[in-house]
Amino acid sequence: MSFEDNCTMKILYKAQQEGYGILSQVCYDAQSAIALVRAAERCRSPAILQLFPVTLMYGKGPFLQFCLNLAHQANVPIAVHLDHATDPEHLELALSLAEQGIAFDSIMVDASHAETDEENIAIARPYIERAKKCGVPVEVELGRLEGGEAGLRMISDAKLTNPQKAETFIKETGAVILAPSIGNLHGSYLKPPNFRLEIVRELRKTLGHGIPICLHGTDELPDELFRECIRNGVSKINVNSWARDPYVKRLSETLLTKTMPEAIEEATEVFAEVCERFFKLFESAGKA
Template identity: 35%
Template sequence: MLTSTQAILEKAQRYGYAVGAFNLYNLEGAKAVVNAAEADRSPAIIQLLPQILRYGGVPLIALFLEAADSASVPMSVHLDHCEEADVIAMCLEAGIQSVLADGSKFSYEENLAFTREMTVLAHQQGATVEAEIGRISGTEDGMTVAEKEAKMTDPDQAKAFVAASGVDFLAVTIGNVHGKYHSAPRLDFDRLARVRQLLDIPLVLHGASGLPALMIQRSIELGVCKFNVNTEVRQRYLEFWREYGKTGSQTDLLDCQKAATGVMQEVVAQKIRLFGSAGRA
């Protein structure tokens, strides 16, 4: 059932678990998330990036919205990492429940002005806004932030930003990265704890692919109730097609699509259980 992202995350925050937000590209991905969420009676969030939207357009949004609405568990659709006002406006008009108005590459003042403007726009249409303070390093789907450009979230600045912008959720940067971790992850939990002390809105952690279970659990204890997942699901999908290309054992395309859905569903299910949202629908 199509549900507001705010309702999904506020419930997660209240009961001490997190919800997986899965970046998707096609019908197989949507079915994988819906199937896994229904099987484990878990809420879930479907996400799409502007790069994918340029390829699939409004029909892709409609596909994801229909998939979420057809599910027997609460689901929403979220626009991830968007710095273009016209794209955000288009997605809100198409019915998306929430957006990440990403001004993290701008100066603090520019980020605040952009985020405030997008928050007013989203709230007028009954949608909610995620913002990002600090900047996450890494590469994902053609979006690269060099390590030298990354900046961790300043807790006091985050408090001021949220108060001035009116955003609904905040993505924090505490050592997490987009894409692969090329060394053992090191998250600054003291920084996260300070942010949690200063803010009562739901917190978001990007770059959840590859984080150990103990780090996930500690993040949840300190207020993270949305984890973004892309790399592991996407890689499993690509691995399936590479393996299929080598063997050619299946000749029916529909059978291949079902199998590809199944391998992604396994990864989604693992994340749902790791985040503690199983049985919370």
């Protein structure tokens, strides 16, 4: 199936062709979703509004529909993506909503906890085939990232991606976005990250330009490392705590001294300002 008309893929293909990165920002509530869209419109940047399964399970179809309406009615291209759908109940909810016409623009079927690549493929493929029938492209992880984030399964025993296995892995799963393990991890880096960018370069050669590459594990990364990843072929960049933490801090502080609408507006702007910084850093500002 071709995904040329799919919102996520159109955004990523264009970024890949023109050499910039796409902010795929995790949003936990309506305010953070509004902040991302507000920032994207101000910067004239494409973006991806990303939800964790825990947020989908909390808000279910009505919240997903809100995010889809918000993103698709923006005056710049914004897609809605489900990140790290690992558990059967999360995948079942996302796919059953898609079958009812409330579909994410893309989802990640994450079976990286499997012992082998073959087991990863066996777990992921039935979900990917079902998603395809709904016109939903799927991201997968080859290798394994350590760590965990809010609402995500904790993973240990990291396994670097083998670029030689990528082509077969993509073909066997039917996925169209690849998240590699290159020394990145979820959560805080205990020592300076040592990214194996040669893996990204090799993947780019092996997979050509039909498969966008997604960078996970971006907490606390220096700006230059983000730029290097983009230069080496990464087009989708997942971001979480950079915007979340200052947003929560400002909201909790201002609720003590201001009305709730005032506090929400201030916190929304804090979140939006972080998004704007990334649009400029990833050079997607002005590309919409």
